[in-house]
Amino acid sequence: xxxxxxxxxxRVIDYAVxxxxxxxxSGVVTDGVKHSMNPFCEIAVEEAVKLxxxxxxxxxxxxxxxxxxxxxxxxxxxxxxxxxxxxxxxxGKDYDTLxxxxxxxxxxxxxxxxxxxxxxxxxxxxxxxxNQTGQMTAALLDWPQGTFASEVALENDKVKVVREIDGxxxxxxxxxxxxLTADLRLNTPRYATLPNIMKAKKKKIANxxxxxxGVELTSRMLGKYRGVTGKRKxxxxxxxxxxxxxxxxxxxxxxx
Amino acid sequence: xxVLGPLSRIARIGSTxxxxxxxxxxxxxxxxxxxSCIDPSHGLTDEQKEFQKVAFDFAANEMAPHMxxxxxxxxxxxxxxxxxxxxxxxxxYVQPDVGGSGLSRLDxxxxxxxxxxxxxxxxxxxxxxxxxxxxxxxxxxxxxxxKFCPDLCSMEKFASYCLTEPGSGSDAASLLTSxxxxxxxxxxxxxxxxxxxxxDTDVYVVMCRTGVKGPKGISCLVVEKGTPGLSFxxxxxxxxxxxxxxxxxxxxxxxxxxxxxxxxxxxxxxxAMKGLNxxxxxxxxxxxGAAHASVSLARDHMLVRKQFGEALxxxxxxxxxxxxxxxxxxxxxxxxxxxxxxxxxxHPDAVSLCSMAKLFVTDECFNICNQALQMHGGYGYLKDxxxxxxxxxxxxxxxxxxTNEVMRMIISRNLLxxx
Numbered sequence: 001x002x003x004x005x006x007x008x009x010x011r012v013i014d015y016a017v018x019x020x021x022x023x024x025x026s027g028v029v030t031d032g033v034k035h036s037m038n039p040f041c042e043i044a045v046e047e048a049v050k051l052x053x054x055x056x057x058x059x060x061x062x063x064x065x066x067x068x069x070x071x072x073x074x075x076x077x078x079x080x081x082x083x084x085x086x087x088x089x090x091x092g093k094d095y096d097t098l099x100x101x102x103x104x105x106x107x108x109x110x111x112x113x114x115x116x117x118x119x120x121x122x123x124x125x126x127x128x129x130x131n132q133t134g135q136m137t138a139a140l141l142d143w144p145q146g147t148f149a150s151e152v153a154l155e156n157d158k159v160k161v162v163r164e165i166d167g168x169x170x171x172x173x174x175x176x177x178x179x180l181t182a183d184l185r186l187n188t189p190r191y192a193t194l195p196n197i198m199k200a201k202k203k204k205i206a207n208x209x210x211x212x213x214g215v216e217l218t219s220r221m222l223g224k225y226r227g228v229t230g231k232r233k234x235x236x237x238x239x240x241x242x243x244x245x246x247x248x249x250x251x252x253x254x255x256x
Numbered sequence: 257x258x259v260l261g262p263l264s265r266i267a268r269i270g271s272t273x274x275x276x277x278x279x280x281x282x283x284x285x286x287x288x289x290x291x292s293c294i295d296p297s298h299g300l301t302d303e304q305k306e307f308q309k310v311a312f313d314f315a316a317n318e319m320a321p322h323m324x325x326x327x328x329x330x331x332x333x334x335x336x337x338x339x340x341x342x343x344x345x346x347x348x349y350v351q352p353d354v355g356g357s358g359l360s361r362l363d364x365x366x367x368x369x370x371x372x373x374x375x376x377x378x379x380x381x382x383x384x385x386x387x388x389x390x391x392x393x394x395x396x397x398x399x400x401x402x403k404f405c406p407d408l409c410s411m412e413k414f415a416s417y418c419l420t421e422p423g424s425g426s427d428a429a430s431l432l433t434s435x436x437x438x439x440x441x442x443x444x445x446x447x448x449x450x451x452x453x454x455x456d457t458d459v460y461v462v463m464c465r466t467g468v469k470g471p472k473g474i475s476c477l478v479v480e481k482g483t484p485g486l487s488f489x490x491x492x493x494x495x496x497x498x499x500x501x502x503x504x505x506x507x508x509x510x511x512x513x514x515x516x517x518x519x520x521x522x523x524x525x526x527x528a529m530k531g532l533n534x535x536x537x538x539x540x541x542x543x544x545g546a547a548h549a550s551v552s553l554a555r556d557h558m559l560v561r562k563q564f565g566e567a568l569x570x571x572x573x574x575x576x577x578x579x580x581x582x583x584x585x586x587x588x589x590x591x592x593x594x595x596x597x598x599x600x601x602x603h604p605d606a607v608s609l610c611s612m613a614k615l616f617v618t619d620e621c622f623n624i625c626n627q628a629l630q631m632h633g634g635y636g637y638l639k640d641x642x643x644x645x646x647x648x649x650x651x652x653x654x655x656x657x658x659t660n661e662v663m664r665m666i667i668s669r670n671l672l673x674x675x
Contacts, residue, residue, distance in 0.1 A: 034295075035310075079306060100415060191314055194344030194357040197306045 003058030005026045005048045006116040007082065008107055009041040011073040012127045027096075037073045040122025042080070042189040043182040048120050049081035050187065056154045057117065059083045065103055071205055078200035079192035086110060090217065094210075099128075102210075104136035109213035111141055116177060118159070123148055123181040124144035126170075134181035144174035146179040175250055218235060237247060238254035294582050295553060296369060296544075296589065300450060304366055309357070310343060311367045315374025315545075318643075323375040326499035327645055330491075332456050333378055333499060337385075338411045345371070345382060347389045347409030349534070354393060354401050355409035361534060361596040366543040369589075372545025376649035377543065381500040383538035384452050388415035388461045391531050392478065394521040404478065405458060413458035417535075418448040419528055425449075426662050428463075429471040429525060440468065440514050442477060444485070444507035450656075454503035455488035462505075463528050466491065466521045470643035474524035477638040478516045487511030496648035532657060533599055533607055540592045540659045541619035546646040547585050550628035553643050554578060557632050574631060579636040581624045588617040608670040615663035625650060626650050 007121075014021060014034040022029055037045075048060040062077035063123040064070040074085035088106050090098055111119050124131035138145035146152070146161030150169070153160040164183050165172045192200075210217055271306050297305050326333055332674045348364045350356025359367075364386070371379040389408040393401055407413040416588070424430045433446025444464055448454075460479040467473030479486060491502030519527055555578060558568040567576050595613035625647045629636035637641050654660050 072305075075302065075306065077308075137290065191310050191343050193342065194307060194310070194348070195309070195352070196357065196359075199305060200306075201303060 002208045004113060004114055004116050005051065005057050005060050005118045005120060006050045006107065006111055007041070007062050007077065007120070008043050008103070008121045008133070009045060009061060009062050009073050010038040010062050010122070010124055010125050011035050011064060011075050012038045013071050015039060015126055016028060022151050035069065035072075037076050038125045038127075039189075040075075040124060040126075040182055040184070041077075042122075043186050044120045044122050044180075045077045045080050045082060046187045047180075047182055049147075049190075051152075051154060052081065052083075056057055061086060061114060061116075063088065063107065065098060065106055067091050067095055067211075068170050072080060072204050072254040075200055076192065078203045078205075080190060081196065082203075084203055086208055087205050088208050088210060090210060090211075094217045095217070097221070098217065099219060100132035100136055102215070102217045102219065105215045106210055106213060107133070107137045108140040108223075109215055110208075111143075111177070112135070113213070114156075114213045117180045119143075121179070121181045123183050136180055138179035141177075141179070145179045146172060146174055146180075147178050147179075148183045150183050150185045152180060152186065158183050272640075277628045279305040283568055284586040292568070293488060294548065296366070298547060299364065299593075302564060304363060308362055308366050308370050310371065311345075311370030314340060314343065314345075315371045315379075319371065319374025319378060319440060323499075323642065323645060324639065326375060326378065326618065327496075327649075328498075328639070330498045330501070332453075332501055333375075334411075334414075337378065337382060337414075340371070341409065341411035344505050346420045347393070347405065348386055350389050350393045350409055352387070352442075352582045354391070354402045354405035356393065356405065357409075361537060361600040365537055365592055366532075367543040367598040368538050368541040369548070369558060369592075372542040373549040375499060376542050376546045376646060377499040380497065380539065380542050380649075380653075381452055383409070383535065383542065384417055385415050385457075387531050387538065388417050388459065390534065391417075391461055391476070391527055392518060394530075395476070395523070395527050396478075399515070401510040408459065410488055414453055414456065415459040415461060416451050416505070416598070417531070418449060418451050418454075418460050418462040420450050422449045422504075424446065426659055429474070430469075431463060431474065433462070433464040435466045435475065435512070437466065437514070437675065438511075441511040442478070442514060442517070444479070444512055445617065446507050447489075448505040450492070450502055452497070452502055453508040454492065454501065454505050456501050460486075460505060461518070462507075463524050471525035472522050474528070475521045476524040476527045477512050477517040478518060479507075480516075481510050483510055483512065484579045495651065496645070497652055528550070529607075533610045535657045536610045536663075537592060537596050538654050540588075540593060540595075540613045540617035540621075543650045544585070544592060544655045546591055546650045547581075547588070547621035547624040549584055549627040550643055550646050551578070551581050553641075554581070554628035557635075561633070561668045577631070579629060581627055584624055588620050592617055605670065608667050610665040611658070611663040614657065615660045615667070617649070619660060620653060622647070622650055 013053050014036045017034050020029045030089060051057045051062050060082040062082040062085045064073050071087050075085055078085055121134045121138060134147055134256050135145060146159060148164045149161045150164045151162035157176050159176060159178055160173050297308055318339060344357040347356035348359050348367060352358040368383050370381055392404045408415055419428055421431050435442040435444050445652055457483045462477050462479050464477055465473050466475040485508045487506045492502040494502060558574055561568045587590055591614045595609040598609045629643045629647050632641060632643055635641050
């Protein structure tokens with residue numbers, strides 16, 4: 001086994017930011033808004049780094065798909081202990097329609113190319129809450145999957161995963177290579193230390209285009225309308241300021 | 257942590273409520289997007305933003321939840337500071353070969369500003385500790401650096417800085433603590449006042465008189481706790497800075513090895529002044545963090561508190577006051593960062609710039625915090641609300657590290673000097 005772990009990290013709007021819907025209801029305002037690494041991705045990176053510290057794996061590679069700013073997220077992963085990064089450049093319209101299916105195709109291609117032993121992802125992203133990328137990646141690779149992991153233990157070429165499911169906790173043993181998705185209680189991500197942040201500057205981030213991986217990015221979904229719907233709008237004007245903050249916009253998508 | 261611009265919230269409220277009374281703010285924020293004008297990461301490099309993020313996260317998770325308790329129970333948070341040291345905050349501008357992080361003065365300012373939003377008093381102590389570690393790193397010989405710096409950078413041991421005496425505060429050069437050379441030891445006699453960390457710390461960087469009167473007769477000695485003849489006064493009861501103990505440090509025939517002297521005899525005052533330049537930037541940075549937190553608290557309160565049928569945020573006087581606070585905060589930040597850069601580059605006017613930064617920023621930030629307290633009304637006076645602790649904690653920044661009056665002395669001397 002190569003001893004290499006691929007960790008997917010996504011750049012999302014920071015969890016503490018109160019989001020705003022664009023005036024034309026086409027989406028959420030992202031310009032100038034504080035972004036950071038998806039909290040579940042942080043947990044995934046932490047788990048990978050922990051495995052490396054236990055000397056169970058040899059290399060942690062952080063991957064992110066998106067425009068130039070995705071490199072910030074990769075740098076954060078490097079500062080937490082990842083060894084190198086891969087930035088898959090996706091910009092413009094392709095980025096607007098980038099969803100779990102496209103990302104999982106990219107990750108599957110990279111996992112094969114890098115001969116990864118494990119692919120660890122966050123269970124879902126806090127902006128779209130899809131909870132699909134990990135599962136789709138495993139399906140495309142025809143690898144076993146250990147999702148909603150709250151405990152991961154590597155035993156030779158098998159992985160014991162304790163999963164948080166509706167009924168409680170489920171323990172499974174799957175063989176590697178495999179895809180794992182991190183749930184909240186898997187670990188507590190470390191703070192990057194000042195020396196590690198400085199070392200991260202010297203670590204390499206490779207630039208790759210989806211075409212280089214043979215991945216086609218056309219979306220099969222059409223985003224139609226995101227906004228506060230009629231009934232909710234009415235309610236909003238009557239409610240107090242404080243309560244208004246907690247109303248989330250309704251997102252409608254037409255799937256073709 | 258994310259700092260959401262004041263305009264965005266007002267804009268959201270405006271768009272739903274003020275159909276018949278459109279706020280001008282709504283339109284302009286839609287043009288500019290949600291960018292907070294007081295965001296402290298403006299103008300920073302990506303690496304500095306990473307440092308800042310770690311410091312903010314640490315402050316929010318490890319310090320802010322305990323800030324009130326540390327103040328009320330007067331707890332010296334040793335474990336939390338050691339956690340901070342593990343991240344590299346124990347010797348931020350100390351050389352890496354003895355365990356420091358080797359960062360610049362500007363990086364340091366950014367870090368202390370962020371940490372201060374969690375607890376001013378603890379951050380201020382960490383900055384004093386950093387200053388002592390830097391002094392030993394910069395002016396000590398290799399034996400001294402290797403003996404003291406690694407433990408200080410990891411905060412295995414804590415440091416205190418001893419310059420002020422009961423009889424010499426602003427007139428620091430008139431200090432009386434004497435150090436008589438006897439063989440291979442100095443015998444110290446005298447006392448120091450208002451020493452931060454005094455009694456709980458392990459390493460004391462002491463300015464004492466080895467020679468003639470005035471600045472040229474002062475030397476710098478490192479005294480370790482447990483040395484016979486070293487004792488401490490009672491713990492002072494203070495208005496703020498309660499998470500660090502303050503005591504008098506008393507020397508009675510205290511014998512300190514000559515090998516513990518930093519630099520040459522007579523170099524002490526020079527070392528002290530160089531240390532204070534950085535110390536002034538650090539203290540100003542701590543004031544900035546408190547002011548930033550206070551502006552955020554005031555803004556949040558204004559959006560929630562209602563009087564006369566509407567939120568305080570709709571009151572023009574308070575809107576203007578908040579704008580003034582934000583403007584003063586940003587100008588203060590720019591001045592501190594400029595001074596930090598000047599110090600890093602050994603600019604010929606670095607001393608004056610550091611003094612200007614300390615003078616302006618500590619005064620303005622105190623006013624900002626005070627105004628934020630006022631905007632909270634009666635609630636601002638309750639210890640349940642953090643704003644009063646920021647006010648109490650940064651009040652002393654206008655006094656120590658050189659009073660703001662002494663800062664004026666330094667600046668006017670620079671202006672009026674005959675080439």
